[in-house]
Amino acid sequence: MKNVEFLDWLQNTNQGAFLFVLSFANAIFFPVGPEVVFVPVIMLNHSKLLPYATCCAAGSVMGLAVTYLMSYHCGQVLIDRYIPSKKMETGVRVFNKYGPLALVIASMFPVFPYRILVILSGFLRQRPAMVFSFLSIGKALRFFGYGLLIAKLGESVVRFLN
Template sequence: MGFLNWLQNTDQGIFLFILSFANAIVLPVGPEVAFVPILMVSHEKFLSYAMYCVVGNVLGLMLIYTVSYFWSQTFMDRYISQEKIEKGVDVFSRYGPWALVIASMFPVFPYRILVIISGCLKQRAITVFSFLLLGKTLRFFGYGFLIAKLGESVTKYLR
């Protein structure tokens, strides 16, 4: 019962922020791994916790964008295969920055690669960040809303 007590009696916002920031840069596991259980025990805080996740993730992606913007050729040659670059450029030529919204809403899409490619293609920063913010807001607030509405019944079922 110690873990549940820790989840209920501790503000998890900073933890979610750090996890989301790390996920945007290098961590392969999404913040949902912690976000969902935390909201299950304190679903009344979903607005603030979702905001921590959105801000942490978008700030981490801003860092990736900035690095790829200024060191694009080195970054692409070293860390991204030619096949992924071609796919990313194809996605941007088809869907424009809306590709960032779709990719950032679902954890299975390689949104980091699209952010790197958008930096390498020198897309406008305000456009990239606006679309990322939209996608991440829909993602985390959508999860939060569902858990806040369904969390009580799921928690009762699990007990």
């Protein structure tokens, strides 16, 4: 019965603000990404793809803006306290190899710790317009790409699950 109530809530409630807040928090500190709500909603109702992907991308970029600004002003403290030296070295190598384009690639995939690259961007005082442009591209590709895949493959996934 609980699953039915959850699905009913997903379908009959406007999830835009919730997805925005979840994406915003995930970009700063929260370990759960918006996909836990975004994927089922889009599977149930493809028409919500554009507004909800926009909410996820915007919330994520705005949360990353907070991370960037914190790093810009308190970078060394954040790095010393929250980023293990091995991950820092990996982030520096990625930046050295790909430059700011690394932000697009990292922000597309939740597996890579993109927050580290954002923290490095702030610490290295990279131009905010460039950083947010690349992050916006990556997040848009991520959420609109997920949404399109789910909208196209969702029916077969639902049939498979049944």
